[in-house]
Amino acid sequence: MGALRSEQQTAYDGLVASGLALDLTRGKPAPEQLDLSNALLTLPGVDGLGAVAGPDVRNYGGLQGLRELREIFGPLLRVPVDQLVAAGNASLTLMHDLLVQCLLHGTVGSERPWSQEPRVRFLCPAPGYDRHFAVCEQLGIEMVPVPMREDGPDTAAVAALVAEDPSVKGMWLVPTYANPTGSVVTEEVARALAEMPTAAPDFRIIWDNAYAVHHLTDVETPTADVLGLCAAAGNADRAFVVASTSKITFAGAGVCFFGGSAANVAWWLRQLAFQSIGPDKVNQLRHVLFLRDADGVRALMAAHRALIAPKFAIVAEVLEARLGPLKAASWTDPAGGYFVSLDVLDGTAARVVSLAKGAGIAMTPAGSAFPYRDDPDDRNIRIAPTFPSEADVRAAMEGLSTCVLLAAAEHLLA
DSSP: OHHHHHHHHHHHHHHHHHTOOEEESSOOOOHHHHHTTGGGGSOOOHHHHTSSSSSOTTSSOOTTOOHHHHHHHHHHHTOOGGGEEEOOSOHHHHHHHHHHHHHHHOOTTOSSOGGGSSOOEEEEEESOOHHHHHHHHHHTOEEEEEEEETTEEOHHHHHHHHHHOTTEEEEEEOOSSOTTTOOOOOHHHHHHHHHOOOSSTTOEEEEEOTTTTOBSSSOOOOOOOHHHHHHHTTOTTSEEEEEESTTTSOTTSOOEEEEOOHHHHHHHHHHHTTTOSOOOHHHHHHHHHHHOSHHHHHHHHHHHHHHHHHHHHHHHHHHHHHTTTTTOEEEOOOSBSSOEEEEESTTOHHHHHHHHHHTTEEEOOTTTTSGGGOOTTSOEEEEOOSSSOHHHHHHHHHHHHHHHHHHHHHHHHO
């Protein structure tokens, strides 16, 4: 072990001296991916502005968003068109606002506004999405971690918590290619979540389908029909479905969606009417004309896959070559989404990230995939390989592997 430490220290010193400046912190589309949608910047002509039914897209109105756009994404998200709302550019804004409205006014089935409850708690599958956790923390919603598995959250743990405690008002969930593990919620797990008894009559699953069409292989894993399962179980109002085109077209100028039961959609539109007289329908029309139909979305995502799948392959190749022989870590091999979840030797993740920073490789802080940034085992690191070039991904993974090995040797010799 002393020889390994000496070898990796020498390699690490070389990394520091090389002056790297690499960033694997966020799951951003690369510039080449954004270029795929540059046709959106060609505004439709006057004739194009009349290409959809309903009110003039340049004017007020149309709070639910363009039906033509909802018809494209409804089948992809498994949400009936009449139960889908097309909104602004950011699903994170939408999720934040959903919780704010629940806190201020309550939702369908609420006895009172959530803010008037003695305590509000949310279940947080972990490892999970750090921005979900940040929303809860900002709004004062207590977070309760539950294990995230390959087929979704631990349903036994979830069911026990929601059955006993009326303060558990909801749960975050990325059902398809979860951030950061790439897990996919199976039909069986989705059904269990739809059917389980809950002490809170207004319990909500925020079904954040951010990566529903973001496949990394030729297999297009379908998302579970959560709304249909909830309706069949007699819990039609249980799920809030959220999604966006942020990693389909332009990250900063896409469209987000809210789906739910008819009652939930009516509730949401009532709340929305106090904030807006209608979304940016011109941008929605751009998306309709550019994407055309669900097959247009699939074709665009195939072009995305051609650009980013090789980067994921590089991550797997380098980790296997550098860490595999020593069994120094384990990692996911996702079939879709934007991340790889790396588990290093217990007690070393924070040290790995610190070493990487010292070598010019920026990583998401250790613990970010857990509520309150508290990874009890200090072992999980999220890798976001989409934005850098293939050469930079390889350099970053080689450097990160050196940091993993050096941190492990230090820990075992301490």
